[in-house]
Amino acid sequence: MPDPDVESVPVIVVGAGPTGVTVATLLADYGISCLVLDRWEGVYPQPRAVHLDDEINRIVARLGVAEEFAAISRPALGLQLLDQNLRVLAQFDRDVTESRHGFPQANMFDQPEFEALLRANLEKRSCVHIRGNAEVTDITQHPGRVRLTFTDRLTGEDHIIDTTYVLGCDGANSVVRSSIGATMDDLRFEQRWLVADGITAAELNQWDGVHQVCNPVRAATYMRIGPARYRWEFRLLPGETADDYNTLETLRGLIAPWVNDIPNDELELVRVAEYTFRAQIANRWRDRNVFLLGDAAHLTPPFIGQGMGAGIRDAMNLAWKLAGVLSGDFPASLLDSYEQERKLHARIMIGLALGMGWAMTAGGRAGNLLRRAIAPRLHLIPGIRDRLVNSKTPALRSSALVIKGRGPRQLAGTLCPNPILADGSRLDSELGDRFALITTARPPAFQHELLEERGAVVHIAEPGSELARWLRRGRATAAIVRPDRTVMCAGRELSALCAVAPHFVPRSPADQETP
Incomplete structure (x- = not known):
């Protein structure tokens, strides 16, 4: 009790x-x-x-x-793969405009x-x-x-x-x-890395995407975080610790390719730390x-x-x-x-x-030769470019709240887009924090009332709209979308979809007391 x-x-x-x-x-x-x-x-x-x-x-x-x-x-511009001599192996540019979710694909x-x-x-x-x-x-x-x-x-x-x-x-x-x-x-990965954050008002004159140095001896990453803030990450060698690089003088040998001849008095070292990546x-x-x-x-x-x-x-x-x-x-x-x-x-x-x-650090000299041969051609391999710069993540597996049918290109378990609607707002603003039916076919009045009773929002996707195209690519005319914007189920039978929509009308904040 x-x-x-x-x-x-x-x-x-x-x-x-x-x-x-x-x-x-x-x-x-x-x-x-x-x-x-x-x-x-x-x-x-x-x-x-x-x-x-x-x-x-x-x-x-x-x-x-x-x-x-x-x-x-700030949006990130994409990814450069560099060899151990900092020569560009491949560059993958990312569109920094708004994506299917309504925001840049990468944000620093x-x-x-x-x-x-x-x-x-x-x-x-x-x-x-x-x-x-x-x-x-x-x-x-x-x-x-x-x-x-x-x-x-x-x-x-x-x-x-x-x-x-x-x-x-x-x-x-x-x-x-x-x-x-x-x-x-343990998924059997453990590496010790040095992480250094710095600030400078000086312009580094570097490409503003992420630099990945593919070097089995000293893999590294460089990123511009903000107008004057930068991040470097370096794999530590056996016997090294962060204490070996806790001043600008000792760190300079590692960051020199990016800071060039900028004097130390124009650089501020925010912190240097050692992390074990697992x-x-x-x-x-x-x-x-x-x-x-x-x-x-x-x-x-x-x-x-x-x-x-x-x-x-x-x-x-x-x-x-x-x-x-x-x-x-x-x-x-x-x-x-x-x-x-x-x-x-x-x-x-x-x-x-x-x-x-592993792509950054594996293979020794043979790995370096393989990267130099393959990396410049990665953009020619179907799907590789999207894998490197596209932020789309895998679909969720089936559960009581992800109901999948048979066949390819299913929408269930994936995220619905967040397009701009006719009134200039985003879809998320209309759907709020409830379940929703997104459909190209207007449901009969009794189905609409049933969904409203269950707390669901009904959105009619206009012909030719981004949502209509999304449904068509998923071989569906309608989808039940959860509050987290994951598709619960999708298909062509509106009555079947409406039947599985849960009742979800949670209390409002005004109904609760402060703890």
């Missing part, structure tokens, strides 16, 4: 990084009260992630900060600045409370509830809180993961009412810039499902779809990152 003397809240989010703040914001917008705990007082000050794609930018827009993020980010940013933006946005939600300096010390599950204990790191005082769900967004060394007995499966995935992402998200569930090497994005995808996938269960619209069994859908997707993305990592 719940203890009336113990504070309670529907959801506790452990970890206030991008994943934790995203899932808390999404839950708050469904009216779900949350307590967010983090061991740090504020935003972690060191830059880590520097890239997110258009799919993640679309989620950022759902949080309500599209314009603010655009002001602190400074993570502390991004996190500060996300936190300020979350703090506008009255049903969420963020508590820093909180060290989680115990998580115990009881029938239908979870009891969490944390210690205030400043006062040493212990606090006990009851909750319905705990979301572990607490990173690679997750306390929440340990509490449920989950372990990380590829790992948790053997299970859930134990009853405790879930793992982000780095607590998976670790992706940074070679394709998808580590942080994977956690934000986790948040988007789980938030609306939790809202539906807490509102009574969904059975708790639908939460099984979280791991079913996200785990394989995350593993595929890790595989893509590993492929890029």
Whole structure:
């Protein structure tokens, strides 16, 4: 039985990084009260992630900060593959205009600045409370509830809180993961890298896309993050540490090809750190009412810039499902779809990152010769260019909320586009945070009423529109689209599609109390 003397809240989010703040914001917008705990007082000050794609930018827009993020980010121009002598092997240009999701396919940013933006946005939600300096010390599950204990790191005082769900967004060394007995499966990749961030007002006169140096001895990456901010990453040699390169004088030998003759007094070294890049995935992402998200569930090497994005995808996938269960619209069994859908997707993305990592570092001298022979011709191989610069990610696997038919080119499990509509707005603005029917055929009145009763939005795709073409390519005339914009099912039988649309009318924020 719940203890009336113990504070309670529907959801506790452990970890206030991008994943934790995203899932808390999404839950708050469904009216779900949350307590967010983090061991740090504020935003972690060191830059880590520097890239997110258009799919993640679309989620950022759902949080309500599209314009603010655009002001602190810049589109990336594409990718250059360089040999060990920094000669260009191949260049893949990326269209920096808006993509099918409504945003540039690659976006560069400074993570502390991004996190500060996300936190300020979350703090506008009255049903969420963020508590820093909180060290989680115990998580115990009881029938239908979870009891969490944390210690205030400043006062040493212990606090006990009851909750319905705990979301572990607490990173690679997750306390929440340990509490449920989950372990990380090692995908057998481990490399030590030096990461250096610098600032200069001087113009480096470099191509503004990502430079990938394919060198089995000293692989490297260079990226322009902002108007004056830059990132370098170098694979460390055996015996080297970050301490060997913690000044501009010692680092200069590595970054010299990019900074040329710019004097040290015009360069500011923000930080130099050593990271061990690993590829790992948790053997299970859930134990009853405790879930793992982000780095607590998976670790992706940074070679394709998808580590942080994977956690934000986790948040988007789980938030609306939790809202539906807490509102009574969904059975708790639908939460099984979280791991079913996200785990394989995350593993595929890790595989893509590993492929890029091995392409940069494998093969010794023979690998260098092979890269020089093949790389200039990669753009001639069907699908390779798209794989390198297209941000499209794999479809989700089948689940109770992804219903696939037979045959190729299925829409189920993929993301629907986010085109500009006739009134100048984006589709996402019209669909909001509910299910939707997107169709080229106007449904009969009784079907329209049925969908409205279930909380779904109906959008009629005009002939010749981007949505109509999208449906036609998927051999469908209509699709049921979930709140996370994943297609639940698609086909030509409107009545069958309407029949499977779930009832989803979660509570509004006004119905909830601040924890």
